[in-house]
Amino acid sequence: MKSKIRKIVTFVEETLTEMGQAVNPPTRRAAAAAVIENPFAGKYVEDLTELMEIGEELGALLTERAVAALGISGPSAESYGKAAAVGENGELEHAAALLHPKLGTPVRKILGKGAALIPSSKKRGGPGVPLDIPLGHKDAAFVRSHFDGMEIRVNDAPRANEILVAIAVTDSGRPLARVGGLTKSQIKGEDGLR
Amino acid sequence: MPDVQVRKRVVTVEEIFHEGGPVAARPLRRAAALVVIHNPFSGKYAAEIAGFMEDLKPLGLEMAKSLLAALGGDPKIVEGYGKGAIVGQAGELEHGALWHVPGGYAMREILGGAKAIVASTKKVGGPGTRLDVPITHINASYVRSHFDSMEVGIADAPRADEILLALVMTTGPRIHARVGGLTASEIKGEDGLR
Numbered sequence: 001m002k003s004k005i006r007k008i009v010t011f012v013e014e015t016l017t018e019m020g021q022a023v024n025p026p027t028r029r030a031a032a033a034a035v036i037e038n039p040f041a042g043k044y045v046e047d048l049t050e051l052m053e054i055g056e057e058l059g060a061l062l063t064e065r066a067v068a069a070l071g072i073s074g075p076s077a078e079s080y081g082k083a084a085a086v087g088e089n090g091e092l093e094h095a096a097a098l099l100h101p102k103l104g105t106p107v108r109k110i111l112g113k114g115a116a117l118i119p120s121s122k123k124r125g126g127p128g129v130p131l132d133i134p135l136g137h138k139d140a141a142f143v144r145s146h147f148d149g150m151e152i153r154v155n156d157a158p159r160a161n162e163i164l165v166a167i168a169v170t171d172s173g174r175p176l177a178r179v180g181g182l183t184k185s186q187i188k189g190e191d192g193l194r
Numbered sequence: 195m196p197d198v199q200v201r202k203r204v205v206t207v208e209e210i211f212h213e214g215g216p217v218a219a220r221p222l223r224r225a226a227a228l229v230v231i232h233n234p235f236s237g238k239y240a241a242e243i244a245g246f247m248e249d250l251k252p253l254g255l256e257m258a259k260s261l262l263a264a265l266g267g268d269p270k271i272v273e274g275y276g277k278g279a280i281v282g283q284a285g286e287l288e289h290g291a292l293w294h295v296p297g298g299y300a301m302r303e304i305l306g307g308a309k310a311i312v313a314s315t316k317k318v319g320g321p322g323t324r325l326d327v328p329i330t331h332i333n334a335s336y337v338r339s340h341f342d343s344m345e346v347g348i349a350d351a352p353r354a355d356e357i358l359l360a361l362v363m364t365t366g367p368r369i370h371a372r373v374g375g376l377t378a379s380e381i382k383g384e385d386g387l388r
Contacts, residue, residue, distance in 0.1 A: 007210050013348075014203040069207075130349070154208075155324070155345035 003054045004037040006162065008061075009154050010069045015175045023175040031133060031152045032065035033166035034058055041089040041161035048097035055098040055165075060106035062167040067110065072171050075112035078184065079146040079170045082107075083121045083133040087158035095122035098165055107167065108138075115192035116141040128155045133168040139189045144181025145173035195245040196234035198253050201356065204228040204348055205264050215370040223365045225264045226327065226346045227257040228358060236284035236355040243288070247295045250359075254293075254300030257361050262304055265363060269305050273378065274340045274364035276329040277301070279316045282352035290316035293359050301332075301361060308332035309386035321350050327362045331378060336388050338375025339367035 011031045015023050036058070039050050067074050082103060084095035099120050108114035119134035119141075130153045137143035150168045158164045173184070188194055210222045231253070235243055262269060277297040279290035298312040313328035313335075324347040331337035344362050352358045367378070382388055 006212055007208060009206065009208045012203075012205045015201065016203070017199065017201045069205075128345075151349035153347075 001057055003057050005034050007035040009033045010065050011152050012069045018175045021176055027172040027175045028070055029150050029168060029170040030066040030069040031150055031166050031168040032062040033152060033154060033164055034062060035154060035157040036163050036165065038087060038090045038094055038161050038163045040094055051094055051097035052101040056102035056106060058165050059103035063107045063110045066167055066169040070169065070171055074110040076171060077111045077169045078137060078172060079135045080138050081119045081133040081135040081168045083131045083166050085129050085131050085158055085164040086124045087160045087162045088124065088126060089160040090163060092122060092124055094163060111138055114138045115189060127157055127159060128153055131166055133166055135168055135170060137184065140187040140194050141192060142182045142194050143184050144179060145177035145183060148174050195249045198249055199232040200229055202230040202351060205260055207264050210369050213369050218369055222369045223265060224344045225261050226344055226360055226362045227261040228346055228348060228360050229253060229257055230351040230356050230358050233282060233285045233289055233355050233357045235289055243292060247292050250292065250296035251299060254296040255303060258300040258304040261361055261363050265365060271365050272305055272363045273332060273366050274329045274342060275301050275332050276313045276327045276362045278314055278325045278327040278360045280323050280325050280352050280358040281318045282354045282356045283318060283320055284354040285357065287316060287318055289357060297361055305332060309383060310335045311386060321353060323347060325360060327360055329362055329364055333383050334381040334388050335386060336376045337378050338373060339371035339377060342368055
């Protein structure tokens with residue numbers, strides 16, 4: 001592996017009721033996060049290829065972990081998202097190198113299809129910084145019931161020379177979604193949007 | 195006593211490979227099961243609350259089982275444990291104390307005769323409050339390599355009228371434990387202390 005991983009953390013959240021109303025079946029989200037060494041910490045490096053390749057590795061590893069944590073098959077996943085927090089000795093562009101060029105292909109391979117853009121967020125921060133991972137339907141970005149977000153954090157990461165990278169996967173939308181818009185039963189699935 | 199109403203469940207697993215030192219042959223895993231329940235005593239002083247401990251026992255067992263499942267299902271790999279509670283702001287610290295008996299009972303039941311007291315902590319707090327759950331060896335509280343903790347929390351819990359309950363299990367000593375003291379191999383196992 002190219003990635004030097006210090007730690008992997010998985011999270012599974014299950015919501016059973018909201019405002020006294022049962023959520024049936026419960027909505028479920030999972031996230032898998034890796035804490036890796038930032039090979040470019042503390043210096044300006046023009047060519048970020050190494051981080052792009054690490055992104056490809058982590059795309060597969062973290063998606064597998066998240067799907068396993070939910071106990072579902074990849075293609076039964078409904079929405080997804082990705083995010084990274086770069087430790088203080090790195091730059092935001094390092095998160096971009098991890099997330100954007102190569103990470104998505106293995107994610108889509110495991111989840112099947114994945115025509116929609118994988119929503120993402122990135123930041124620089126210290127240990128314990130919360131990451132709000134945006135979520136959207138994997139086959140049609142406009143499915144309104146699946147616009148969501150998942151907060152995760154790892155109290156001891158990222159250290160100054162590290163990057164925290166996370167992928168979130170769900171088998172459902174928001175609990176008690178009721179603000180209209182495109183529904184998952186209406187997905188055409190041609191352009192990744194509707 | 196009132197029914198136990200669960201709003202949300204979260205399971206988190208940390209897998210730690212190193213912390214700047216040699217990569218461990220067997221990574222340390224820490225797992226936490228968190229459940230958000232309605233606080234039936236919120237908003238008023240109730241003199242009699244102790245009966246709720248009995249009501250929480252089935253939930254405790256369910257949480258301990260899910261924790262063990264998240265660690266692979268074999269009770270023999272569990273070496274450390276801890277528990278904690280965060281009471282929403284319309285409740286009192288004493289409500290968190292209701293977790294001592296059912297939380298401890300549940301983990302001992304699942305692990306089959308663990309001897310040491312289950313380390314614990316509690317506080318009152320708002321949504322997103324973090325709790326550092328203390329961890330000690332399951333059979334001998336003085337095993338120095340297993341003094342540990344795991345930070346837990348949920349972004350939207352506890353609401354004012356809720357309690358967040360936590361159980362934690364670990365699979366070994368701190369990843370680079372090297373400050374001496376009683377070791378796991380020296381446990382006598384008579385009093386739960388040494």
